[in-house]
Amino acid sequence: MDLASARHIGAGLAMTGLIGAGAGLGILFGNYLQAAMRNPAAAASERVYLFLGMALAESMGIFGLVMGFLILFS
């Protein structure tokens, strides 16, 4: 296998990190909505933590994306 094809396969494999980020975001927003439907009065106060959690969950996927770009372009 030459370097170019190995690179593309590696970049594709690096993107599997997004599976976890997607599942995590789904769990996060699903649970937030569930909680917000049960107690709408408390929903607004928890929105900051929703976005914080979103950023933390998403960053793991972003690391995979950055690794993919690094493998492809460096």
Next chain:
Amino acid sequence: MAAIQPMEQFLVRKVVPIEPVHVPGLGAIDLSITNSVLFMFIAAGLISLFFLLAARRQVVPGRMQAAAEMLYGMVDGVLTGGIIGDRGRPFLPFIFTLFLLIATLNVISLAPGGFSVTSQLAVTGALAVMTFTTVLVVGFLRNGFGFFKLFWPSSMHPVMALVLLPIELISFLVRPLTLAMRLFGNMLGGHVVTYMFGSFVVALGLWAIQTPGLARLGFVGSGVSFLMIVALMTLEFVVAFLQAFVFAALACVYLNEVVNLDHGH
């Protein structure tokens, strides 16, 4: 047809070349105005202009002043006030500047021909290291060597320290890295994805024009890609603000830990 080069838009080019300055001990330093520097100037100018126009200090605010007050109130109420508490007031200028700078840089990078400054790891890294240094300096100034209580939860059994201490230490030291990578990756990813869909519009449209027969269906793909760009752009504007908010909020969370160390706030 030009080859598809999604990373070409992130190249730093010199706009106004300036001769390298020789600093004793540091060597030659290139002070040229690059497109990255140019867009930082534009962002700084836009922010200054907005607040010059908005800060009329009227009791009944006009539209501009109301917008500026809303931004200020949001950062004061949700970020420094909401996360750190009353002791967070001294950090309001820092957090507010951080938020405004990142948000403006993100938004003007979405303009046609815009250069994405926050897609440069050097820029986001510098912002993250600045935040981290602030946390360290404030932590040591306020708590002295009590700062290290941060890694020692009050109710921890000494045996657990063997496991928890390394984890706490690593998760603390990796913060500037995650802070920088999050902003960098989000902006880079967003720009590359919009570029890819833009190249689909052109490539599929050209293919449909040049090839007769069933290839005319390429127009459908081209149109769908165009609609995707519209949707993605909307998402990118949300992300531009959200990432600035998240950066400022995480800076507040990290500051909160050292400012309210003795309170368990």
